[in-house]
Amino acid sequence: MTVSSGTAARGPAPASPFQSDLLPGHRLDIPADQPLALDCGASLAPFRIAYQTYGTLNAERSNAILICHALTGDQYVAEPHPITGKPGWWDMMVGPGKVLDPGRYFLICVNVLGGCMGTTGPRDVDPATGKPYGLSFPVITVADMVRAQVRVIDHLGIDQLFCVIGGSMGGMQVLQWAAAFPQRVFSAVPIATAARHSAQNIAFHEVGRQAIVADPDWCNGDYLSAGRTPHRGLAVARMAAHITYLSEMSLHRKFGRNLQNRPNLSFGFDADFQVESYLRHQGSTFVERFDANSYLYITRAMDYFDLAAEHGGVLADAFRGTASRFCVVSFTSDWLFPTAESRALVQALNAVAANVSFVEIPTDRGHDSFLLEEPEFWAVLSGFLNGCAEHRGLTWR
Amino acid sequence: MSALEPGPARRDGAPRANGARPAESRRAVIRIDLQLIADMISPGARVLDVGCGDGALLDYLAHFKGVDGRGIELSQAGVNACVRQGLSVIQGDADTDLRDYPSDAFDYVVLSQTLQATVNPRAVLEELARIGRRAIVSFPNFGYWRVRLQVLFRGRMPRTRALAHDWYDTPNIHLCTITDFVDLARRMGVTIERALTLDRTGTRVHERQGWLANLLGEQAVFLLSRARQNTGRS
Numbered sequence: 151m152t153v154s155s156g157t158a159a160r161g162p163a164p165a166s167p168f169q170s171d172l173l174p175g176h177r178l179d180i181p182a183d184q185p186l187a188l189d190c191g192a193s194l195a196p197f198r199i200a201y202q203t204y205g206t207l208n209a210e211r212s213n214a215i216l217i218c219h220a221l222t223g224d225q226y227v228a229e230p231h232p233i234t235g236k237p238g239w240w241d242m243m244v245g246p247g248k249v250l251d252p253g254r255y256f257l258i259c260v261n262v263l264g265g266c267m268g269t270t271g272p273r274d275v276d277p278a279t280g281k282p283y284g285l286s287f288p289v290i291t292v293a294d295m296v297r298a299q300v301r302v303i304d305h306l307g308i309d310q311l312f313c314v315i316g317g318s319m320g321g322m323q324v325l326q327w328a329a330a331f332p333q334r335v336f337s338a339v340p341i342a343t344a345a346r347h348s349a350q351n352i353a354f355h356e357v358g359r360q361a362i363v364a365d366p367d368w369c370n371g372d373y374l375s376a377g378r379t380p381h382r383g384l385a386v387a388r389m390a391a392h393i394t395y396l397s398e399m400s401l402h403r404k405f406g407r408n409l410q411n412r413p414n415l416s417f418g419f420d421a422d423f424q425v426e427s428y429l430r431h432q433g434s435t436f437v438e439r440f441d442a443n444s445y446l447y448i449t450r451a452m453d454y455f456d457l458a459a460e461h462g463g464v465l466a467d468a469f470r471g472t473a474s475r476f477c478v479v480s481f482t483s484d485w486l487f488p489t490a491e492s493r494a495l496v497q498a499l500n501a502v503a504a505n506v507s508f509v510e511i512p513t514d515r516g517h518d519s520f521l522l523e524e525p526e527f528w529a530v531l532s533g534f535l536n537g538c539a540e541h542r543g544l545t546w547r
Numbered sequence: 548m549s550a551l552e553p554g555p556a557r558r559d560g561a562p563r564a565n566g567a568r569p570a571e572s573r574r575a576v577i578r579i580d581l582q583l584i585a586d587m588i589s590p591g592a593r594v595l596d597v598g599c600g601d602g603a604l605l606d607y608l609a610h611f612k613g614v615d616g617r618g619i620e621l622s623q624a625g626v627n628a629c630v631r632q633g634l635s636v637i638q639g640d641a642d643t644d645l646r647d648y649p650s651d652a653f654d655y656v657v658l659s660q661t662l663q664a665t666v667n668p669r670a671v672l673e674e675l676a677r678i679g680r681r682a683i684v685s686f687p688n689f690g691y692w693r694v695r696l697q698v699l700f701r702g703r704m705p706r707t708r709a710l711a712h713d714w715y716d717t718p719n720i721h722l723c724t725i726t727d728f729v730d731l732a733r734r735m736g737v738t739i740e741r742a743l744t745l746d747r748t749g750t751r752v753h754e755r756q757g758w759l760a761n762l763l764g765e766q767a768v769f770l771l772s773r774a775r776q777n778t779g780r781s
Binding site: 475477478496497500501502503505506507508509510511512526529530532533534536537538540 | 615617623626627629630631632633634635636637638639644647648649652653
């Protein structure tokens with residue numbers, strides 16, 4: 151196993167703009183003789199895992215927090231994004247004096263398997279063929295993502311993570327960690343998530359996927375070889391998904407029926423309304439930084455997630471005997487992962503008398519609230535982590 | 548969820564700055580009825596506090612008795628205040644959510660000043676007895692002499708320190724007297740291991756049963772266990 155950092159050289163370099171050798175952060179190259187056994191039956195090797203860290207691992211190796219990113223997130227949690235230059239997706243949460251303080255914790259974030267920011271995914275070159283995987287990349291699951299993360303945690307010499315935390319798909323990974331590796335998880339914070347993807351959520355994902363595959367530039371998934379990019383399909387997928395991350399109230403407050411740079415309706419199909427212009431912008435900026443096939447694979451992984459199904463249909467059995475401390479968080483206006491999903495999770499944890507806290511944060515900003523300024527949410531997380539630190543015997547200065 | 552007016556010890560639910568709280572600032576003094584409950588709990592026990600309010604009892608138990616504590620609280624504000632302090636608390640309802648817990652999951656289940664606010668007190672008590680090896684229940688005594696006098700002479704619904712609400716906005720929908728409670732415990736086959744009463748100011752505590760307790764006790768605290776033959780003390 152070799153680890154490289156910065157601009158270390160590697161075999162066949164993937165095409166731009168996602169040159170994994172040029173991206174900041176750490177890389178772990180898994181050699182061909184250490185394949186990852188995937189849920190679909192295939193095994194993957196060699197492959198690369200890209201991750202980023204903040205802070206310092208203490209001598210006892212007891213202060214590590216694994217941050218799990220959501221569908222379109224990446225490992226650049228608290229630094230400018232290498233492609234867009236925008237602040238890290240959890241910049242408000244991670245930093246000196248913030249809830250996740252690198253002065254206290256060793257923070258790790260791994261780009262998920264199937265992603266497009268350095269970890270091997272469908273846009274990377276299949277060493278067996280010398281061509282990009284495209285749709286020949288195996289279908290991966292949330293459990294596969296977690297197994298890949300385990301390789302990184304093993305590599306870092308960490309037996310037990312102080313905390314595994316994440317929102318949305320990140321929360322699914324948190325639950326998978328807690329269920330599959332309970333001894334390695336001292337505390338778990340699943341935020342705005344669910345133990346299974348609902349029919350409605352699968353439906354929204356299917357709309358996004360169909361938008362991508364309907365784009366002629368998708369070329370049956372082989373667009374890289376064809377030198378094309380399904381920008382339009384991916385942008386539409388993002389626009390549809392973005393609506394689900396907000397709430398009616400937040401859209402209304404932000405845009406109402408306001409017109410975009412015009413005094414009157416155009417009586418055409420231009421972006422008359424500010425909300426249309428906003429969504430188009432969201433779509434067009436997203437395609438700069440995300441790969442269409444990655445979007446297909448990762449949404450599929452979320453659709454397949456059903457923790458209870460893996461345990462004979464009884465969610466509680468996923469957590470039987472767990473000693474991890476849980477803090478489940480939901481947001482009142484989140485209709486994508488509504489509080490009822492978190493409540494079902496809490497019910498299952500109670501059924502095995504697990505150590506669980508459950509907080510619903512009042513906000514009208516929808517699913518994306520976990521990425522936004524929500525002081526009550528931050529205060530709750532700080533309190534929970536401080537309590538855990540006390541039980542774990544973590545001290546600072 | 549507490550139906551009592553919050554006492555001074557329960558007001559300490561303000562958001563805390565980021566940083567573990569120094570031990571010296573912990574609440575060493577809690578409301579007297581909570582202290583009585585805490586004294587009944589053996590060190591290191593597993594405790595579920597149903598209707599834990601802002602977590603004063605759980606916080607005390609965690610830091611002075613090494614208890615592994617959990618809480619359920621109806622009000623989201625109370626839950627958030629608890630979790631901000633690092634306590635393990637979920638939002639939930641005693642009437643509906645206790646059935647999620649497995650039997651014998653806790654050494655003690657505490658129901659402090661909450662029984663009279665439940666929709667189905669008997670079902671709640673049965674759940675307590677199922678989930679915990681022991682249950683500790685405290686409630687305002689409707690047989691207290693001041694309550695009786697207010698009804699008798701003023702002809703109005705009583706208002707006391709322990710019953711501080713007007714009849715039309717009270718959360719207390721199932722008030723009972725100590726005698727009523729003892730009677731129900733007997734019907735349920737639950738053993739009363741200890742019974743304490745507090746007077747008006749909460750400063751005098753009596754360990755007595757019978758008609759005098761029912762007349763002079765403003766609040767009652769009962770330690771219950773499932774087994775009839777159980778004589779052991781915790």
